[in-house]
Amino acid sequence: MGTPRPDFDLVIIGAGVAGLSLAARIARSVQRFRVCVLDPKPRTVNPRSWCFWAPERHGLAHLVSARWRRWLISGADGDAAAGEVGALIYQHVRAADFQDAAFDAIAGRSGFSIEHGVRIGALEARDDHACAETGLGRIRARRIVDTRPGDPVAMARAPMLQLVSGAEVEADADVFDPDTAGLMTDMAGHFDGLRFVHLLPFSPRRALVEAVRFSTGSPDRAARDADLDAALQRLGFRDSWRVIRRERASLPLGPAIGGGSTGSIVRAPAGAGAMRAATGSALMRLQGWAEQSAAQLQHGRPITPPRGTPPLPARLERGFLARIARHPDAAPTLFLHLARSLPADVLARFLGGEGTLPDHLRIMAATTRRPARAPRRLVGAA
Numbered sequence: 001m002g003t004p005r006p007d008f009d010l011v012i013i014g015a016g017v018a019g020l021s022l023a024a025r026i027a028r029s030v031q032r033f034r035v036c037v038l039d040p041k042p043r044t045v046n047p048r049s050w051c052f053w054a055p056e057r058h059g060l061a062h063l064v065s066a067r068w069r070r071w072l073i074s075g076a077d078g079d080a081a082a083g084e085v086g087a088l089i090y091q092h093v094r095a096a097d098f099q100d101a102a103f104d105a106i107a108g109r110s111g112f113s114i115e116h117g118v119r120i121g122a123l124e125a126r127d128d129h130a131c132a133e134t135g136l137g138r139i140r141a142r143r144i145v146d147t148r149p150g151d152p153v154a155m156a157r158a159p160m161l162q163l164v165s166g167a168e169v170e171a172d173a174d175v176f177d178p179d180t181a182g183l184m185t186d187m188a189g190h191f192d193g194l195r196f197v198h199l200l201p202f203s204p205r206r207a208l209v210e211a212v213r214f215s216t217g218s219p220d221r222a223a224r225d226a227d228l229d230a231a232l233q234r235l236g237f238r239d240s241w242r243v244i245r246r247e248r249a250s251l252p253l254g255p256a257i258g259g260g261s262t263g264s265i266v267r268a269p270a271g272a273g274a275m276r277a278a279t280g281s282a283l284m285r286l287q288g289w290a291e292q293s294a295a296q297l298q299h300g301r302p303i304t305p306p307r308g309t310p311p312l313p314a315r316l317e318r319g320f321l322a323r324i325a326r327h328p329d330a331a332p333t334l335f336l337h338l339a340r341s342l343p344a345d346v347l348a349r350f351l352g353g354e355g356t357l358p359d360h361l362r363i364m365a366a367t368t369r370r371p372a373r374a375p376r377r378l379v380g381a382a
Ligand SMILES: Cc1cc2nc3c(=O)[nH]c(=O)nc-3n(C[C@H](O)[C@H](O)[C@H](O)COP(=O)(O)OP(=O)(O)OC[C@H]3O[C@@H](n4cnc5c(N)ncnc54)[C@H](O)[C@@H]3O)c2cc1C
Pocket: 013, 014, 015, 016, 017, 018, 019, 038, 039, 040, 041, 048, 049, 050, 051, 052, 120, 147, 148, 149, 164, 247, 248, 249, 250, 251, 269, 270, 271, 275, 280, 281, 282, 283, 284
């Protein structure tokens, strides 16, 4: 008797950004394919928001809820640089809208299913298929793509963490400029890294305010929340604003973690290559990976993990992290210098992870001309 036909052509483990992007892209473009997405958590609405640099037109343009054509970078001492975006625009998509669109694409295709709240046990690679032990029983698939986050021990060894405490707030008066994104405002060196406020106004009264730390220290939640409270106080709302929702994150920054392939099983969490070393952003790179993976399937080729950052920009990004770790006091001056000295398009391409070779050489030249240390007192130093 021959081997029975696999239950699915593809099983995707993890219904996060990576898993949903891949499933939705295949649903839209690959014919006669059976896909099952499994996630151990119950289906919930993701309250987060995703920001990215992209041209006006792209695959998620219909989901964009805010676009900013001006940006601001400033230090806690009031020194500031502002500019206009060029071909790449800073944009925002609500995670809930992204999720809904992906679910709609998947639900509309026969042979596709998403199962939430399912226990995932061992995965096993065989010669021409793979098996997953699950709460629904043993599932056989031609391929399995596992997008679960990487090994927590390896993630804990990341050279730096990006710690975020954010709040979407609504003020009683017009206090925000909805055309200007505060990319890194109120920057200050801290004894264990760099602090700044990421300020995204959605309207004159509503904004997402994120207190961000690039930190070599521990992910202290209370300290993060204190940063956010201080940021809100500095914005001067006092009693005349409400918090609509809160968000927190701890993202490992640095080298890619946890990708690879074993036979018909591919490990493809965002941290395995899609996530940028210096910013943790991954949304647009995951869209590129999903599109490329769907094309590979259409041509009968196997899916591969997301490609990592090429060597030169990866070196540059690691260099920035190392400089922040070594000289946090000098980091605000360095970023302000880059914001002032680079043309708008070069800066946007670099921030968006789309820099060209000449861009990277230009940034390297600009950073090496900077003094290694600025004579500024560290905030929070003992
Ligand atoms: C707060 C925050 C803000 C971010 N902001 C941005 C941004 O503005 N722009 C940007 O481009 N990127 C941003 N990122 C980075 C990136 O886009 C996200 O981290 C993205 O969610 C990564 O996608 P993912 O599918 O790998 O992980 P996730 O979206 O976290 O999905 C992982 C999935 O795997 C499931 N899972 C977890 N454990 C298991 C398990 N044991 N078994 C089975 N399934 C499991 C989870 O339930 C989840 O559904 C941000 C990340 C965070 C955390």
